[in-house]
Amino acid sequence: MHIADGYLSPATCAVSYVVVIPLWIIAFKKLKESLDEETLPLIASLAALSFVVMMFNIPIPGGTSGHALGVAIIAILFNPWIGFLAISLVLFIQAVLFGDGGLSTLAINALGMGFAGAFSASFVYKITKRYKFSLLLSGWSSAVGASIVIAIVLGLQPYFGVDATGKPLYFPFDLSVTIPAIVGSHMLFFGIVEAVFTQLSYKFLVKLEPNFIKGKA
Numbered sequence: 001m002h003i004a005d006g007y008l009s010p011a012t013c014a015v016s017y018v019v020v021i022p023l024w025i026i027a028f029k030k031l032k033e034s035l036d037e038e039t040l041p042l043i044a045s046l047a048a049l050s051f052v053v054m055m056f057n058i059p060i061p062g063g064t065s066g067h068a069l070g071v072a073i074i075a076i077l078f079n080p081w082i083g084f085l086a087i088s089l090v091l092f093i094q095a096v097l098f099g100d101g102g103l104s105t106l107a108i109n110a111l112g113m114g115f116a117g118a119f120s121a122s123f124v125y126k127i128t129k130r131y132k133f134s135l136l137l138s139g140w141s142s143a144v145g146a147s148i149v150i151a152i153v154l155g156l157q158p159y160f161g162v163d164a165t166g167k168p169l170y171f172p173f174d175l176s177v178t179i180p181a182i183v184g185s186h187m188l189f190f191g192i193v194e195a196v197f198t199q200l201s202y203k204f205l206v207k208l209e210p211n212f213i214k215g216k217a
Contacts, residue, residue, distance in 0.1 A: 001066060001150045001182070002057070002094070003109055005102030007171045009160035012153065016107035020088075023115060027085035034078055042209070046074045046201075047086040053197065054090065054113075055100070058190075066182070066190040069113055072121035072142040072198045076135070077205070083118030084110070112149035120145030121198075139198030140191040147186035151178040 008016075035043075050070030057067050075083035088110040094100040101109050121142035128134040155175030158168040173181075 001109070001113055001146060001186075002054075002091070002101035003105040003150065003154065004099075005104045007102075007154065008105055008108060008157060009170050011160065012157070012170075013104045013107065016105075016111060016153075020107040020111055020115075023111075024085065024088065027081040027088075030079060030081035031085055034082060039078070042205075043074065043078065043082060043086060046070065046077075047090055049201070050074070050087060051090045051093065054094065055098070057100070066147075066185050068190060068194045068197050069117050069143055069146060070194075070197065070201075071114065071117040071146075072125075072135075072139040072194060073201045073205075075118040075122045075142070076125050076138060076198075076202070080115075080118035080122040083121070084114040087114035087117065108150070108153050112153070113146045116149045117142040117146035135199045135202050136195040139195035140187075142198075143186045143191040143194040144183065147183045147190075151175070151182035154178045154182070 031043075053068040053070045055067075069087065071083045071087045074086050088106075091101055091106060091109050091113065092103075095103055095106055095109075121138040124141040125134055125138040128137055152175065154171045155173065155178035157171035158174045161169040163169060
């Protein structure tokens with residue numbers, strides 16, 4: 001789902017940064033409130049794990065790729081703001097060190113994979129936590145929620161300008177391609193991967209830090 005530099009119009013990039021910067025400020029304040037000697041290593045470890053799983057990109061039709069996120073487990077165990085900020089940091093490192101995504105598109109990537117992914121997972125978990133499938137559904141929802149944002153933003157780019165021959169200046173495929181390609185693939189495959197990842201991560205952490213996890217989830 002990483003959107004590369006050059007795929008989005010300058011207007012889209014500018015507006016996305018205007019939107020995301022205040023959200024980053026709020027998220028940073030939430031993180032400061034939650035940090036202590038117990039939470040810091042766990043948040044860092046989960047962010048590092050997210051970094052690893054997001055590096056396994058699988059190309060999909062429509063000019064982008066799909067992958068798991070690792071954001072749901074952070075949002076569930078802490079809060080969606082921390083999940084959003086952790087994924088934003090992961091995306092920044094990936095863009096700078098590996099060229100996976102871009103700096104001009106960092107805000108949109110963070111809003112999709114971080115903000116939408118984290119808050120989708122948190123919302124679904126809160127309303128389904130009494131059921132055994134809550135973690136699976138939350139993980140799935142995080143990937144699908146993120147894919148919807150990315151698909152819509154990419155699908156709108158052909159309307160932001162064309163050259164003299166009528167060819168789009170930015171991402172060339174409209175919503176009729178991006179919605180089924182990106183959202184469909186995350187509903188049917190990558191969301192399931194994220195669901196399983198969330199469930200397994202939670203079970204592992206219960207064994208590793210049982211008292212802490214019981215107090216959080």
